Amino acid sequence: MAQPKVNLNRMVDTLKAAGESSRFRILVLLSRGDLTVSDLTSILNQSQPRVSRHLKLLLEAGLIGRYQEGSWAFFRLSDNDSAREFVLGLVGRVDAADPLVLRDMERLEAVKRKNRERAAEYFSANAAQWDQLRALHVPDDAVESALLKLAGGTPFNAMLDLGTGTGRLLEIFAPWYRRAVGLDMSREMLSVARANLDKAGVAHAQVRQGDIYAPPVDRDAFDLVTIHQVLHYLDNPGFAIAEAARMLRPGGRLAIVDFAPHDFEFLREEQAHARLGFSDRQIADWMKEAGLEQEETVTFAPSVEGGLTVKLWSGRDPRILLAHPTQERRLATETA
Numbered sequence: 001m002a003q004p005k006v007n008l009n010r011m012v013d014t015l016k017a018a019g020e021s022s023r024f025r026i027l028v029l030l031s032r033g034d035l036t037v038s039d040l041t042s043i044l045n046q047s048q049p050r051v052s053r054h055l056k057l058l059l060e061a062g063l064i065g066r067y068q069e070g071s072w073a074f075f076r077l078s079d080n081d082s083a084r085e086f087v088l089g090l091v092g093r094v095d096a097a098d099p100l101v102l103r104d105m106e107r108l109e110a111v112k113r114k115n116r117e118r119a120a121e122y123f124s125a126n127a128a129q130w131d132q133l134r135a136l137h138v139p140d141d142a143v144e145s146a147l148l149k150l151a152g153g154t155p156f157n158a159m160l161d162l163g164t165g166t167g168r169l170l171e172i173f174a175p176w177y178r179r180a181v182g183l184d185m186s187r188e189m190l191s192v193a194r195a196n197l198d199k200a201g202v203a204h205a206q207v208r209q210g211d212i213y214a215p216p217v218d219r220d221a222f223d224l225v226t227i228h229q230v231l232h233y234l235d236n237p238g239f240a241i242a243e244a245a246r247m248l249r250p251g252g253r254l255a256i257v258d259f260a261p262h263d264f265e266f267l268r269e270e271q272a273h274a275r276l277g278f279s280d281r282q283i284a285d286w287m288k289e290a291g292l293e294q295e296e297t298v299t300f301a302p303s304v305e306g307g308l309t310v311k312l313w314s315g316r317d318p319r320i321l322l323a324h325p326t327q328e329r330r331l332a333t334e335t336a
Contacts, residue, residue, distance in 0.1 A: 167193030
């Protein structure tokens with residue numbers, strides 16, 4: 001794919017932003033994952049105002065991005081593909097054995113270790129109720145295998161995981177996407193997801209706080225959107241599906257995993273389930289209302305008698321990706 005051209009002055013400004021020792025070190029660190037100002041201050045051993053100034057210049061140059069998570073601000077490499085590839089191309093030329101880089105990586109590992117420890121504490125405190133639910137349905141690996149099969153086993157550009165939880169789907173799809181975003185409202189779960197992705201060595205995915213009803217990401221930008229065991233917590237699943245559909249690029253696919261209808265009332269009372277499963281008809285109607293063409297449904301029988309049946313529903317955006325973005329239209333609109 002041909003790289004977009006940049007005018008001379010813009011390129012000089014970009015190189016100036018990257019061409020300073022501390023700012024380049026920040027780019028190297030962010031290529032390993034998202035970090036806060038506090039993280040960077042600790043790693044670089046610099047004052048917060050100085051680090052913030054470096055971050056401001058990198059933001060203005062379009063080389064990094066910023067997002068808010070409660071009172072915390074996280075920084076990451078730019079979501080823009082050309083800017084990201086430009087930075088990764090520069091970072092890839094740095095000698096990993098350089099003493100300054102080695103010291104930064106050691107401090108980065110110390111920061112991530114503390115984050116993993118906090119995540120482990122939260123996960124341990126809540127593991128009992130998750131294990132109780134897992135025991136009622138099919139093992140996760142069966143569903144994960146079906147999801148990977150659904151995606152076709154071929155590389156794609158971008159993935160969005162709504163209600164990412166522990167970040168497991170971002171981890172299993174990591175060999176196939178170029179970039180990915182996981183959204184979750186729980187800061188504690190985001191800590192778990194970051195720790196898991198870090199442990200798995202997944203640096204090209206990011207997780208951030210975000211509402212499934214109003215995802216803070218670009219529309220028409222993702223080849224695959226997943227909603228895994230999330231809909232049953234929502235009071236308006238149809239609206240969530242409609243929002244997910246808007247995130248798909250032409251030809252993109254939505255994959256939903258959730259429970260078939262059941263009567264386990266304790267899940268509503270003890271684990272805040274707003275819905276006791278979904279019928280095929282419900283999901284099909286919501287997908288149709290969202291402008292998606294439903295593709296297939298996979299059923300997973302429970303691993304124990306009287307357990308929960310899990311379903312996988314998939315739908316595709318019917319638009320055709322044409323040569324120029326201004327030519328993209330939903331087929332349903334064109335043929336109406």
